[in-house]
Amino acid sequence: RTMEIVLASGSPRRRELMARITPEYRVAPGTLDESRITAPTPQALVAALAAAKCAEAAARFPAAAVVGADTVVDCGGEVFGKPRDAADAARMLRRLSGNVHEVHTGVCIQAPAGRQAFVATSRVRFFPIPEAELEAYLATEEPYDKAGAYAIQGRAALWLDAIEGDY
Secondary structure, eight states: OOOOEEEOOOOHHHHHHHHHHOSOOEEOOOOOOGGGOOOSSHHHHHHHHHHHHHHHHHHHOTTSEEEEEEEEEEETTEEEOSOSSHHHHHHHHHHHTTSEEEEEEEEEEEETTEEEEEEEEEEEEEOOOOHHHHHHHHTSSGGGGSGGGOOTTTGGGGGEEEEESOO
């Protein structure tokens, strides 16, 4: 009998990534209040968020292999999570435009045999984003449920000048 795999996230991007690994997994997002978790660095923050999401789901599925993850954009030490609204998304994207930023993803996997966790960081450089493109992008649904108001797999790929690390 194989162990059940549980993804402690409702993120469409995480579901897509998990489906590339295995077609058989359960989606079990939690009720974690992410705003209550703080840490001294962006890397420590994503590690803590991933661990908390994982622990919450592991308590509900103790016999499963549970995967928790979280991503933030780090622009000069300022953490960009999901934008609150269009103005917040515009502020983030204008800061990223023509600049280098880091994307930190924390992953925590817990199973009956133990727990493993890590943080992966990629450095990303955007071309300058033309204002008309930024406004058109803000009019779509794409920026509003993503850290830093973008996903590199989406329309923001057009702004990608360079990436060091995992795409």
